[in-house]
Amino acid sequence: MTITQADSTLIAIRKKVRRLTNSPGQSSLTDADLDEHINTFYNQDFPYAIKVDQMKTVYSIYTKPYIDRYPLDVNNFQGVRAPMYVDGIQGSFYKDRTQFFNLWPKIPTLFQQGTETLSGTITGIAQPTNPTQITSVNHGLTTGAVIFIENVGGMTQLNDTYFTITVIDANTFSLDGIDNTAFGAYTSGGTWTGNSQTFDFSLPGPFLAEEVTIGGIDPFGNAIQIRDNGFGRLYYITSNAQTFTPALDTNPAVPGMYNGNLGNPGLLQPTDIGSVDYVTGDFNFVLPAGVSLGSGEVFNIRVSQYQPSRPYTLLFWNNEFIVRPVPTQVHKITVEIYQTPVQFMATSSHPIIDQWWQYLSYGTACEIQRERNDFESVNQLMEGMKRQEALVLERQGVEEIGQPNFTLFNSTYPNPYLSNFWGQGWF
Helix, strand or coil, rough: CCCCCCCCCCCHHHHHHEEEECCCCCCCCHHHHHHHHHHHHHHCCCHHHHHHHEEEEEEEEECCCCCCCEECCCEEEEEEEEEEEEEECEEEEEECHHHHHHCCCCCCCCEEEECCCEEEEEEECCCCCCCEECCCCCCCCCCCCCEECCCCEHHHHHHHEEEEEEEEECCCECCCCCCCCCCCCCCCCCEEEEEECCCEEECCCCCCCCCEEEECCCCCCEEEEEEEEECCCEEEEECCEEEEEECCCCCCCCCCCCCCEECCCCCEEEEEEEEEEECEEEEECCCCCCCCCCCCCCCCEEEEEECCCCCCEEEEEECCCEEECCCCCEEEEEEEEECCCCCCCCCCCCCCCHHHHHHHHHHHHHHHHCCCCHHHHHHHHHHHHHHHHHHHHHHHHHHHCCCCCCCCCCCCCCCCCCCCCCCCCCC
């Protein structure tokens, strides 16, 4: 007589859940719905305290030259802990940004960058035109440039004013939105000046990604704000318009009752305007149409420069690893990590630990009965679920027996010959 071995596959879990929920057929609970309940419990609801120590593994990060940030897929991994090793040598692991950046402060260096001044002579203004068309031989402007016009004879409405222009050809441009039909007739003269919107310059590198800030003032006294995205692109930032609820002109006015906001202050509007190379320090960008530095203004540029070397500290925060020093070579960094259980993909699939199959069955059955609002059945199932949970935790507890608790007196430290005591590490 052949004796069948105990089964812990998805088939066995299905069978037990159907018995526990009194759902023998497809009409009461389809296999598709049942599998979804099982996988949801296994992948998301299975108690963290149970699975965490059974699903440890070593996670490896391979560094890239001049790259200090490495994202972690938190759908596949649920937690990270020390020890951390770099090329097999133990380093320091942090989860606290304050401690890490006290050790590795991001100190900005300020640079300033001006722009090329453009100018030209006006030799004619067509009338009537809408928008106003101006002749200036070989003007060299580009569409979107901001210019200042002065000393125009006759059509004095254009004097001492800034305009955004659109290029028509090499000798002609128009003033956006300006209808000169009712203006005085042009007689002679006039000059225009402006600042180039194109920037191509270099700063001493390398410097940290996602730490570049560029600021300036436009001709109207408004701030120009530019930042990098951490991947070598520069973005011009526009803030949301400020709004009030109720409106400020509400009548009668109610002092102290206005709610000022930015219409979602966390949502800035970015426009891609160019690039930055974090290693060479090369900047190349063009300001958006209608945006330019004011007369005599410069850009204030702040970057966090660093000295690259072999990394020996690691921060895990916001689902991302940050290494210091920033490397110039490929290094292997390892940490302990907790995996997320892979869902059952076939009827022959087993849980990570075969012993878990009955606990999965009870847990799934409880969730199904909760959805049915059958809380009496949930209470009845809890006895079996807690019993299975105790058995699972007992295995975990036995595994920890005899494990030493590390203290100041029995833990080991990195070899002092491999790192000095001034935090400089090995090279």
